Amino acid sequence: DAMVIQNPRYQVTQFGKPVTLSCSQTLNHNVMYWYQQKSSQAPKLLFHYYDKDFNNEADTPDNFQSRRPNTSFCFLDIRSPGLGDAAMYLCATSRDNVGYSSYNEQFFGPGTRLTVL
Amino acid sequence: AQSVTQPDIHITVSEGASLELRCNYSYGATPYLFWYVQSPGQGLQLLLKYFSGDTLVQGIKGFEAEFKRSQSSFNLRKPSVHWSDAAEYFCAAILMDSNYQLIWGAGTKLIIKP
Numbered sequence: 548d549a550m551v552i553q554n555p556r557y558q559v560t561q562f563g564k565p566v567t568l569s570c571s572q573t574l575n576h577n578v579m580y581w582y583q584q585k586s587s588q589a590p591k592l593l594f595h596y597y598d599k600d601f602n603n604e605a606d607t608p609d610n611f612q613s614r615r616p617n618t619s620f621c622f623l624d625i626r627s628p629g630l631g632d633a634a635m636y637l638c639a640t641s642r643d644n645v646g647y648s649s650y651n652e653q654f655f656g657p658g659t660r661l662t663v664l
Numbered sequence: 665a666q667s668v669t670q671p672d673i674h675i676t677v678s679e680g681a682s683l684e685l686r687c688n689y690s691y692g693a694t695p696y697l698f699w700y701v702q703s704p705g706q707g708l709q710l711l712l713k714y715f716s717g718d719t720l721v722q723g724i725k726g727f728e729a730e731f732k733r734s735q736s737s738f739n740l741r742k743p744s745v746h747w748s749d750a751a752e753y754f755c756a757a758i759l760m761d762s763n764y765q766l767i768w769g770a771g772t773k774l775i776i777k778p
Contacts (some may be wrong), residue, residue, distance in 0.1 A: 553707075579713070589754060589768035590708070637707060651696065651758050653766060657707040 549573070551656035553638050560628050566611045568623040568659045570638030579621040580653065582637040588639055595620060597644060622658045625661075633663045633664060666759045667692045677745050678777045685740040685772050687755030694759035697738045698766070700730055702752045711753075714738060735758035752778045759763070 570579065578597050582590035582650045594603045596615045610632070612624040625632055625656040635658045643650035666700045677683050689695055693712025696715050700708040719731040729740045738755060755769040 585773065587752070587773070589771055590766075591764060595765075619665065635705075639708075652698075652710070654710075655700075655708040660705065 550590060551638055551640055551654055553636075553656040553659050555659060556560070556657060557660050557662070560625075561664050562629065566625050566661065568625075568636050568638075568661070570621045570623070570656055571619050572638075572640045572654075573619070573641075574640055574642075574654060576617060576640035576642050576654070578641045579615060580639040581611075581621070581623050582639065583632075584637055584658070585637040590634075593623070595644070617640045619654055628661070628663045630663050633661055635660050666757075666767060667756055668769040670753075670755055670772050672772045672774060673770070674773045676775040676777055679747055680744050683740075683742045683745045683749070683757075685753050685773070685774070687735050687738045687740065688753075689738070689757050689759075689767075689768055691736070691757070691759050694733065695759045695767075696730075697729075697731065697741050698756045698758075699723065699727070699738075700754045700756060701725075702771075704751070704756065708754065711740070717729050745774075745776055747776045747778070750774055756764050 554569050580595040581593045584590040592604050594609045610626050615621045637658045638656040639653040641653045669688045693696050698713045699711040702708050703712050711727050714721050714731045727742050731738050752771045752773050754771045756766045762763050
């Protein structure tokens with residue numbers, strides 16, 4: 548089945564220690580998104596890629612970076628995690644993100660829960 | 665500003681009872697509307713979506729939603745809930761003026777009483 552895969556499902560890191568979360572997709576979608584979701588809150592978009600074009604949300608901290616080496620993979624790097632970065636990180640994909648189209652529908656992975664000690 | 669509102673933070677329903685979760689949007693035109701469900705510690709699963717056409721849409725797990733343009737609403741319904749429906753439900757919309765990104769409601773936590 549075509550899907551969005553996130554590894555690991557649970558990640559524990561230490562305060563200030565860089566961490567990388569990964570996402571892969573078999574849907575061959577053009578767009579990949581990273582969201583941060585804190586407990587009992589809606590997901591918050593951090594950034595997205597349209598193919599290789601990177602789009603950062605204005606309020607995403609510099610501490611968060613992303614890489615998309617190819618269509619299938621996208622990584623979220625947190626350079627110096629703080630206690631406030633503990634959250635669920637969700638990866639999503641869509642075929643497109645321009646215009647009013649069903650191609651904009653987003654498909655979500657299971658998420659990676661990050662704990663910062 | 666465009667927004668999606670879920671007025672109920674929590675809803676408690678007895679198992680077997682009917683359910684309606686409210687969602688309102690603030691936007692001049694018809695958005696592309698979604699309902700997602702999230703079980704504890706899990707990712708988001710799409711229940712249903714409305715893009716155009718028939719305003720009553722059927723989804724997975726026995727859910728349906730009705731788009732009402734006059735009320736700017738897209739309420740989610742289920743005739744008889746099961747204990748496994750206990751989860752957080754998010755309404756979301758794609759709006760032309762949001763750069764076609766998802767605008768999320770705050771979520772409604774559904775609690776099922778035995």
